[in-house]
Every structure is written in C-alpha cells, then in structure tokens.
Amino acid sequence: MHLAKTAALAALAVTLGAGAAWAGPTLDKVKQNGLTCGVSTGVAGFSMADSQGKYAGIDVDICRAVAAAVTGDANKVKFVPLTAQQRFTAIQSGEVDLLSRNTTYTLQRDTQLGLNFGPVIFYDGQGFMVPAKLGVKSAQELDGATICVQPGTTTELNLADYFRAIKKQFKPVVIEKLDEVEAAYFSGRCDAYTTDKSGLAGTRLTKAQNPADHVILPETISKEPLAPAVRHGDDEWADIVRWTVYALLEAEERSITSKNLDEMAKTSDDPNVKRLLGVTAGMGKSLNLDEKWAYNAIKQVGNYGEIWDRDLGKDSPLKLERGLNDLWTKGGLQYAPPIR
Secondary structure, three states: OHHHHHHHHHHHHHHHHHHHHHOOHHHHHHHHHOEEEEEOOOEOOOEEEOOOOOEEOHHHHHHHHHHHHHHOOOOOEEEEEOOOOOHHHHHHHOOOOEEOOOOEOOHHHHHOOOEEEOOOOEEEOEEEEEEHHHOOOOHHHOOOEEEEEOOOOHHHHHHHHHHHHOOOOEEEEEOOOHHHHHHHHHOOOOOEEEEEHHHHHHHHHHHOOOHHHEEEOOOOOOOEEEOOEEEOOOHHHHHHHHHHHHHHHHHHHOOOOOOOHHHHHHHOOOHHHHHHOOOOOOHHHHOOOOOOHHHHHHHHHOOHHHHHHHHOOOOOOOOOOOHHHOEHHHOOOEOOOOOO
8 A cells, every 4th residue: 555655755746847847837928928029130031120110031930820829819929139149048048939041950059058959940051252253153162261250150160161071261251240240241341141042032132232142052061951940948938939839830730821712621621731720729728818819920920832832932032942941742841740
C-alpha cells in the first residue's frame, strides 16, 4: 500500500508540474493589451514602415495573424523596430512578445539564447551584391575586397566561414544600423554588400538610384531559414505562434482564402476544413483560444500564399519566385502538420 501511495503521489506531482509548465503568462498579457512584436528597422518585403508609420511585409503579417488568432483583431499589434544586435535582448527581456524579424533559426539561438522558433516562413540563403561597373561575375573574384556587413548576425559569421573555405582574403566593414550599412555600400565605401538574397533584392529595388547598376552574384553561401521566435519557458505561447503559422499554410493547401472562407465554412464537407475554420469545435480549445482563431487570422490577413503574393511575390515590387517557399504539393518545403 505504501508503494502504491508513493507512486500515486509521484504521478500527481508530474501532472501538476506539467500543468504549471503549460500555463504561461504571455497569452493573458496579449489578450488584455494586444501583441507587441519585434520587427526589423526596414527590409523591403519583410517589415518596413511607410511615411505614415504603417508597417507592411511578411514578418509584419505573421505578427498580425497571431494578433488576429489571439485577440480577434489583426490590428491589435504594436511594432517595435529592432536592430540585429537589439533583437535577442528584446525578446529575452519581455520587451516584445514575439520576434518576427528576418531571423535565422540556428542551434545556438534555439538553445543558448533561450528562444523557441516557430515554423520557417522563408527559406533563404546569403549572397553578395556588387556594383555592375566592377565587372565581377562570381564571389570567387572578391579576393581582397571590402565587404559591408551587419554585426551580431549569422551573415557576419558566414562571411568569415566562406572566405576561410575558399582561402581568400576580405576586409569587413561592420556597421550596425541597416540604413547606414546600405548607405556605406552605395557611397562606395565597400566593394560588396552581403546579406540574405531576399534582403539584397529589396535593397537594390528600394535604395539604389538605378537598380540595374548593381548585380547580385550567383553564389548562395549559406542556409538561412527565417522564422519567428518566442522566449523559452512558455509552451502555451509557443504553441499558439507555431499553429497560427501552420494554419496559414494549411489554408493555402486547402484552397481557403480570405475571400472564400465564409463560403467554405458554410458548404465544405471536408473535415479538415471544418476543423480549421472552427465549424467543428476542438482546435481552439486545445490552444486556449476562441474556436475561430484560424478563421480570424485567415480572414483578416490571408493564407500563406496570399501573404507571399502581396509582400514578396507577383503583387509586390520584389516579384520573387516561390521556389523553396512553395507548398510541398508543388515541390517546395512548406508543409503543415495535421490540424486535428
């Protein structure tokens, strides 16, 4: 009897411990005050404010989708612009609830920095941009070049790794603020500028006096899976962010858009559609959210494909190809686990 009693108490302790780990403070905070979201200081297609201070971009839309899922209103977001060096302190300290800032998912960031990453929203890779007048056709020709780069980034580390691997020399010009590093490149202080290729495309389009005067070299020297991140220690909040992103992907796969979801909710016989849109209850309860959590995110922000087209793809100035960021059913890497 004594052993049985001890085992029962141990099981109760495990259950209580699991409950304590599950219950997190961030959800209540966001429900009451709205979402505080850390974004970049300005990267075209990802997060950039216009002259009225209105933010747009894929990172911004992930913030808005999470706000819609949690509060029912995609506009209940305060955007906090952060430099590469500020971003991790901001999420660790609780200054922001969510970091959605073209941030690469790496082992040490996931562990030593105390972050939990959500699903990858953009599969990217690092490259180089050079003035066309230099006549450079390959990164292999940059031996001895001065290269503009931001500190506190995987970009800075990859740059050193790449030149070490090809046994060539370079001189880094390290500048923290994005607008200053871009200005240094365009003023001729650097022979080349390196960052994620999507960032290079945005910089060339929006900051160059004549985009044709600058060339993005063919080499891709790294893997840069960009993903939103939250703090360790609040599993409930991490689950909400994770499954909101998956809901946007699932909606695209099921051909559910911001325009047709009301009709789909009424007429679809697909159990997957019914669960996603809250017609069949249960998914919201599992996340401690309203059953229309995914409906609200899709209705107000759009599915992943709509977001892509608006911010990065055919309806945007960048007009990037989906490539690796297409759905798995179309040869890409985007894949949502079952919402059931």
